[in-house]
Amino acid sequence: MAAKILTVAQQKGGAGKTTLAAQLAAAWTQEGRRVAILDIDPQASLAGWFEAREEHATEPDPLTLNKVGGWRISQSLDDMRKDFDIIVIDSPPHAETEARIAVRAAHLVLVPIQPSPMDLWATQETVDLAKKEKRRLLVVLNRVPPRGRAADVIRAQLAARKLPTAAATIGNRIAFVASMLEGKGVVETESRSQAAEEIRALAGEVAEKLGI
Numbered sequence: 001m002a003a004k005i006l007t008v009a010q011q012k013g014g015a016g017k018t019t020l021a022a023q024l025a026a027a028w029t030q031e032g033r034r035v036a037i038l039d040i041d042p043q044a045s046l047a048g049w050f051e052a053r054e055e056h057a058t059e060p061d062p063l064t065l066n067k068v069g070g071w072r073i074s075q076s077l078d079d080m081r082k083d084f085d086i087i088v089i090d091s092p093p094h095a096e097t098e099a100r101i102a103v104r105a106a107h108l109v110l111v112p113i114q115p116s117p118m119d120l121w122a123t124q125e126t127v128d129l130a131k132k133e134k135r136r137l138l139v140v141l142n143r144v145p146p147r148g149r150a151a152d153v154i155r156a157q158l159a160a161r162k163l164p165t166a167a168a169t170i171g172n173r174i175a176f177v178a179s180m181l182e183g184k185g186v187v188e189t190e191s192r193s194q195a196a197e198e199i200r201a202l203a204g205e206v207a208e209k210l211g212i
Protein backbone atom coordinates (compact mmCIF):
# COMPACT_ATOMS: atom_id res chain seq x y z
CA MET A 1 0.00 0.00 0.00
CA ALA A 2 1.25 3.48 -0.81
CA ALA A 3 2.41 5.62 2.09
CA LYS A 4 0.08 8.05 3.78
CA ILE A 5 1.44 11.56 3.97
CA LEU A 6 1.17 13.73 7.05
CA THR A 7 2.23 17.35 6.67
CA VAL A 8 2.89 19.32 9.83
CA ALA A 9 2.15 22.92 8.99
CA GLN A 10 1.64 26.18 10.82
CA GLN A 11 2.61 29.53 9.51
CA LYS A 12 3.65 30.68 12.97
CA GLY A 13 7.21 29.73 13.86
CA GLY A 14 7.82 28.08 17.21
CA ALA A 15 4.43 26.36 17.39
CA GLY A 16 6.02 22.93 17.60
CA LYS A 17 6.03 21.65 14.00
CA THR A 18 9.49 20.14 14.14
CA THR A 19 9.00 18.79 17.66
CA LEU A 20 5.79 16.99 16.76
CA ALA A 21 7.11 15.73 13.41
CA ALA A 22 10.07 14.13 15.19
CA GLN A 23 8.11 12.80 18.15
CA LEU A 24 5.42 11.25 15.98
CA ALA A 25 7.99 9.74 13.62
CA ALA A 26 9.77 8.14 16.59
CA ALA A 27 6.48 6.81 17.99
CA TRP A 28 5.38 5.23 14.71
CA THR A 29 8.84 3.78 14.13
CA GLN A 30 8.68 2.17 17.55
CA GLU A 31 5.34 0.62 16.59
CA GLY A 32 7.12 -1.07 13.70
CA ARG A 33 5.74 1.11 10.96
CA ARG A 34 7.98 2.08 8.04
CA VAL A 35 8.42 5.81 8.51
CA ALA A 36 10.20 8.44 6.44
CA ILE A 37 10.60 12.06 7.41
CA LEU A 38 10.92 14.78 4.85
CA ASP A 39 12.45 18.10 5.86
CA ILE A 40 11.56 20.89 3.48
CA ASP A 41 12.28 23.73 5.91
CA PRO A 42 15.45 25.60 4.87
CA GLN A 43 16.29 25.79 8.58
CA ALA A 44 16.59 22.00 8.49
CA SER A 45 15.90 21.46 12.21
CA LEU A 46 14.33 18.07 11.63
CA ALA A 47 17.39 17.04 9.63
CA GLY A 48 19.49 18.26 12.58
CA TRP A 49 17.48 16.03 14.89
CA PHE A 50 18.07 13.12 12.54
CA GLU A 51 21.83 13.79 12.47
CA ALA A 52 21.89 13.71 16.28
CA ARG A 53 19.92 10.48 16.04
CA GLU A 54 22.54 8.91 13.80
CA GLU A 55 25.34 10.03 16.13
CA HIS A 56 23.64 8.45 19.15
CA ALA A 57 22.49 5.30 17.36
CA THR A 58 23.69 1.98 18.73
CA GLU A 59 21.89 -0.15 16.17
CA PRO A 60 20.62 0.31 12.62
CA ASP A 61 17.76 2.80 12.52
CA PRO A 62 14.69 1.95 10.47
CA LEU A 63 13.73 5.63 10.28
CA THR A 64 14.69 7.37 7.04
CA LEU A 65 15.32 11.05 6.34
CA ASN A 66 14.94 12.82 3.05
CA LYS A 67 15.98 16.45 2.74
CA VAL A 68 14.59 18.25 -0.27
CA GLY A 69 13.39 21.62 -1.34
CA GLY A 70 11.38 23.41 -3.95
CA TRP A 71 10.24 21.65 -7.06
CA ARG A 72 11.75 18.31 -6.03
CA ILE A 73 9.21 17.66 -3.27
CA SER A 74 6.59 15.97 -5.44
CA GLN A 75 9.20 13.85 -7.19
CA SER A 76 10.72 12.74 -3.85
CA LEU A 77 7.32 11.78 -2.54
CA ASP A 78 6.59 9.76 -5.66
CA ASP A 79 9.90 7.93 -5.24
CA MET A 80 9.29 7.22 -1.55
CA ARG A 81 5.62 6.37 -1.52
CA LYS A 82 5.91 2.67 -2.21
CA ASP A 83 8.61 1.98 0.40
CA PHE A 84 6.92 3.44 3.48
CA ASP A 85 3.73 3.29 5.51
CA ILE A 86 3.88 6.91 6.48
CA ILE A 87 5.79 10.00 5.38
CA VAL A 88 5.96 12.91 7.79
CA ILE A 89 6.70 16.30 6.26
CA ASP A 90 8.01 19.15 8.39
CA SER A 91 7.28 22.39 6.59
CA PRO A 92 8.68 25.91 6.76
CA PRO A 93 6.85 28.53 8.83
CA HIS A 94 5.51 30.69 6.04
CA ALA A 95 2.91 29.93 3.45
CA GLU A 96 5.55 29.78 0.77
CA THR A 97 5.49 27.61 -2.31
CA GLU A 98 7.15 24.75 -0.43
CA ALA A 99 4.53 24.76 2.31
CA ARG A 100 1.81 24.84 -0.31
CA ILE A 101 3.22 21.84 -2.16
CA ALA A 102 3.55 19.94 1.13
CA VAL A 103 -0.05 20.71 2.06
CA ARG A 104 -1.23 19.69 -1.40
CA ALA A 105 0.57 16.36 -1.10
CA ALA A 106 -0.86 15.57 2.34
CA HIS A 107 -3.60 13.14 3.29
CA LEU A 108 -3.85 15.07 6.53
CA VAL A 109 -2.43 18.41 7.69
CA LEU A 110 -1.49 18.53 11.37
CA VAL A 111 -1.53 22.07 12.76
CA PRO A 112 0.11 22.55 16.15
CA ILE A 113 -0.97 25.57 18.13
CA GLN A 114 0.04 26.84 21.52
CA PRO A 115 -2.86 27.84 23.72
CA SER A 116 -2.69 31.59 23.18
CA PRO A 117 -4.87 34.02 21.24
CA MET A 118 -1.91 35.03 19.07
CA ASP A 119 -1.37 31.46 18.03
CA LEU A 120 -5.04 31.03 17.29
CA TRP A 121 -5.14 34.13 15.08
CA ALA A 122 -1.93 33.14 13.31
CA THR A 123 -3.45 29.76 12.46
CA GLN A 124 -6.00 31.17 10.04
CA GLU A 125 -3.51 31.40 7.20
CA THR A 126 -2.68 27.71 7.50
CA VAL A 127 -6.36 26.83 7.73
CA ASP A 128 -7.07 28.84 4.59
CA LEU A 129 -4.24 27.11 2.78
CA ALA A 130 -5.54 23.65 3.70
CA LYS A 131 -9.06 24.67 2.66
CA LYS A 132 -7.85 26.05 -0.64
CA GLU A 133 -6.04 22.80 -1.35
CA LYS A 134 -9.08 20.85 -0.09
CA ARG A 135 -7.05 18.99 2.53
CA ARG A 136 -8.28 17.61 5.83
CA LEU A 137 -6.69 19.19 8.85
CA LEU A 138 -6.33 18.38 12.49
CA VAL A 139 -5.35 21.01 15.02
CA VAL A 140 -3.39 19.88 18.07
CA LEU A 141 -2.82 21.90 21.20
CA ASN A 142 0.88 21.92 22.04
CA ARG A 143 2.85 23.20 25.04
CA VAL A 144 -0.25 23.19 27.18
CA PRO A 145 0.68 24.38 30.68
CA PRO A 146 -0.17 22.06 33.58
CA ARG A 147 -2.53 24.60 35.13
CA GLY A 148 -4.95 27.22 33.91
CA ARG A 149 -7.86 27.37 31.53
CA ALA A 150 -6.09 28.66 28.45
CA ALA A 151 -6.29 25.34 26.63
CA ASP A 152 -10.04 25.00 27.34
CA VAL A 153 -10.71 28.52 26.09
CA ILE A 154 -8.73 27.96 22.90
CA ARG A 155 -10.37 24.56 22.40
CA ALA A 156 -13.80 26.18 22.62
CA GLN A 157 -12.76 28.81 20.08
CA LEU A 158 -11.47 26.14 17.72
CA ALA A 159 -14.79 24.33 18.06
CA ALA A 160 -16.67 27.57 17.35
CA ARG A 161 -14.62 27.87 14.15
CA LYS A 162 -15.47 24.27 13.33
CA LEU A 163 -11.82 23.29 13.24
CA PRO A 164 -11.28 19.59 13.99
CA THR A 165 -9.05 19.36 17.05
CA ALA A 166 -7.24 16.32 18.39
CA ALA A 167 -8.52 14.97 21.69
CA ALA A 168 -4.90 14.41 22.69
CA THR A 169 -3.10 17.49 23.95
CA ILE A 170 0.65 17.84 24.29
CA GLY A 171 1.98 19.36 27.50
CA ASN A 172 4.78 21.83 27.93
CA ARG A 173 7.40 19.33 29.01
CA ILE A 174 11.15 19.36 29.27
CA ALA A 175 11.17 15.67 28.26
CA PHE A 176 10.40 16.66 24.66
CA VAL A 177 13.37 19.01 24.49
CA ALA A 178 15.73 16.59 26.26
CA SER A 179 14.88 13.69 23.95
CA MET A 180 15.32 15.85 20.85
CA LEU A 181 18.88 16.73 21.90
CA GLU A 182 19.76 13.06 21.49
CA GLY A 183 17.89 12.75 18.23
CA LYS A 184 15.25 10.66 19.91
CA GLY A 185 11.59 10.77 20.79
CA VAL A 186 10.17 10.59 24.30
CA VAL A 187 8.75 7.15 23.51
CA GLU A 188 12.39 6.04 23.27
CA THR A 189 13.99 8.03 26.10
CA GLU A 190 11.17 8.06 28.67
CA SER A 191 8.73 5.45 27.51
CA ARG A 192 6.62 5.50 30.67
CA SER A 193 6.40 9.27 31.03
CA GLN A 194 3.34 11.45 30.66
CA ALA A 195 5.03 12.98 27.61
CA ALA A 196 5.27 9.56 25.95
CA GLU A 197 1.62 8.83 26.79
CA GLU A 198 0.59 12.07 25.12
CA ILE A 199 2.58 11.37 21.97
CA ARG A 200 1.27 7.81 21.72
CA ALA A 201 -2.29 9.12 22.09
CA LEU A 202 -1.73 11.68 19.33
CA ALA A 203 0.04 9.13 17.11
CA GLY A 204 -2.93 6.78 17.51
CA GLU A 205 -5.44 9.48 16.72
CA VAL A 206 -3.57 10.66 13.63
CA ALA A 207 -2.99 7.09 12.39
CA GLU A 208 -6.71 6.46 12.67
CA LYS A 209 -7.47 9.60 10.67
CA LEU A 210 -4.99 8.45 8.03
CA GLY A 211 -6.63 5.04 7.93
CA ILE A 212 -3.44 3.15 8.81
Ligand SMILES: Nc1ncnc2c1ncn2[C@@H]1O[C@H](COP(=O)(O)OP(=O)(O)O)[C@@H](O)[C@H]1O
Binds near residue numbers: 013018143
Ligand atom coordinates in the same frame (compact mmCIF):
# COMPACT_ATOMS: atom_id res chain seq x y z
N1 LIG B 1 5.48 20.29 23.95
C1 LIG B 1 6.60 21.01 24.16
N2 LIG B 1 7.15 21.11 25.40
C2 LIG B 1 8.25 21.85 25.60
N3 LIG B 1 8.90 22.53 24.64
C3 LIG B 1 8.40 22.49 23.39
C4 LIG B 1 7.25 21.72 23.08
N4 LIG B 1 6.99 21.87 21.74
C5 LIG B 1 7.94 22.67 21.26
N5 LIG B 1 8.80 23.05 22.22
C6 LIG B 1 9.96 23.97 22.10
O1 LIG B 1 9.50 25.15 21.44
C7 LIG B 1 10.44 25.63 20.50
C8 LIG B 1 9.79 25.67 19.10
O2 LIG B 1 9.44 24.35 18.71
P1 LIG B 1 9.64 23.85 17.23
O3 LIG B 1 9.23 22.44 17.20
O4 LIG B 1 11.03 24.17 16.76
O5 LIG B 1 8.59 24.75 16.47
P2 LIG B 1 8.45 25.06 14.89
O6 LIG B 1 9.06 23.93 14.15
O7 LIG B 1 6.98 25.17 14.66
O8 LIG B 1 9.14 26.36 14.65
C9 LIG B 1 11.63 24.68 20.58
O9 LIG B 1 12.58 25.24 21.42
C10 LIG B 1 11.04 23.42 21.19
O10 LIG B 1 12.00 22.70 21.92
Ligand SMILES: [Mg+2]
Binds near residue numbers: 017018019041045
Ligand atom coordinates in the same frame (compact mmCIF):
# COMPACT_ATOMS: atom_id res chain seq x y z
MG1 LIG C 1 10.56 23.88 12.68
